[in-house]
Amino acid sequence: MKAAVFVSHQKIQIQELAEPVPGADEVLIRVTACGVCGTDVHIYHGHVTQGIQPPVVLGHEIAGVIEAVGPNVQHLHRGQNVCVDPVIGCGSCQFCHIARPNLCKDATVIGYKLNGGFAQFLLAPITNIYPLQPDTPPTAGILVETLACVLNGYDKLDLKPGRKALILGAGTVGLLWNQLLRRSPVTLLVNSEPVDTRRERAKRLGADLVIDPEKEDLAAKVREATPEGMDYVIDASGDPQAVEEGIKLVKSGGTFLIFGVCPADATVRINPHEVYQKEMRILGSKMPPYSLQRATQMILGGLINHEQIVTDTFGISRLPEAIDMFESARDKHIKMVIDPWKD
Ligand SMILES: [Zn+2]
Ligand SMILES: [Zn+2]
Incomplete structure (x- = not known):
């Protein structure tokens, strides 16, 4: 072979x-x-x-x-x-x-x-x-594994209805997150992505608002849409700089999910006082622990484009x-x- x-x-x-x-x-x-x-x-x-x-x-x-x-x-x-x-x-x-x-x-x-x-x-x-x-x-079947990873992260978010979410990145993972969150009871779904064609897809797959973080001021755009910040921010970019900027956009009581894979030696600066003040949760999510069955059902049910x-x-x-x-x-x-x- x-x-x-x-x-x-x-x-x-x-x-x-x-x-x-x-x-x-x-x-x-x-x-x-x-x-x-x-x-x-x-x-x-x-x-x-x-x-x-x-x-x-x-x-x-x-x-x-x-x-x-x-x-x-x-x-x-x-x-x-x-x-x-x-x-x-x-x-x-x-x-x-x-x-x-x-x-x-x-x-x-x-x-x-x-x-x-x-x-x-x-x-x-x-x-x-x-x-x-x-x-x-086959092109749907190959997405089951990645979707299963996304479901693992989704479970950790403990998503409450009527909340707002920001996804950083619109590659495969970001676009799966877009579709999943669009089907969830979030009231505002924002995607930040520097590549035009990817941003267009994020929009097509349900984002209410897309932001180009290289040409626009991400923080200002988010504050314009929701002055207090986002309830959920999900990094789907694996870019340490995006993580550092994204953490600042979490609303009090909100959650930041580190989902994208940053380089093993990367570090980011966070303000612990702000994490304390906001009672913020910072979570990690890695690989799929027995979530492929649900991912398979979503693919078979035609829920994922x-x-x-x-x-x-x-x-x-x-x-x-x-x-x-x-x-x-x-x-x-x-x-x-x-x-x-x-x-
Ligand atoms: Zn993979
Ligand atoms: Zn073991």
Whole structure:
């Protein structure tokens, strides 16, 4: 099978690998699509190394069809359209015991340590498979994993009706947040994003107000719309500067959610007195702890517009190019998808 193997920093090789054989409780998946995520870009550049074991096939936003099942597998069958939860907790630590495998220090992640979806086939344990409908398009299926991450953050917000929310960033994650919050009882939904085409999509997907933080004064624009600030501010940009500015826009009693992945060595300045004065909550949210089932239901229910998010489908040999364009062509590409069967 054809696979894009991450060999070392900034080096991906298209290799011919043996087709894997499923173990007793595993399935072999024929990959129909795999999304290129910001994390893949960080891994490629060596900015994320924890839990990564090259040579490895990256790709954790996986949609595919079951090609073969292991001898113990009963409730899944060949031909089934599925997506994959990439996080495999150790099962026996204090976090796995409270159903939070995303915090497990010994978690094995498909596409980090185990071969992932930038290949024609991959193996996954049955515990991590979520069935889709036969007609669910791969470009919708690949969004389940990211949406599951967003649902984890959404649960933490403890969102009350009649409140106002600001999302920083309108990439894949920001646009999923837009859609989720538009369906929630928020009374004002604002999105801040410097790239024109992304801001337009945020608007199309339900934002009441969009702000260009590079050409406009974000704080002034927010105060104009709501003088006391926002009840909920969600960083979906992973930009430390956006986090620093966004925290100042939280209203008294409000919540700031750090969702985007900032560089591991980044720091931001916060005013602890202001956090105290405002009784502000600052939260973090990482990966999907068993939230893929709900994400799958949302995708199957047609609640998520994937066409506004997935901008391209490329063949496997174009993965390095897609990784390059992730940062360099943000106006043209949002979610890029690899179809390993395409030339
Ligand atoms: Zn991801
Ligand atoms: Zn564990």
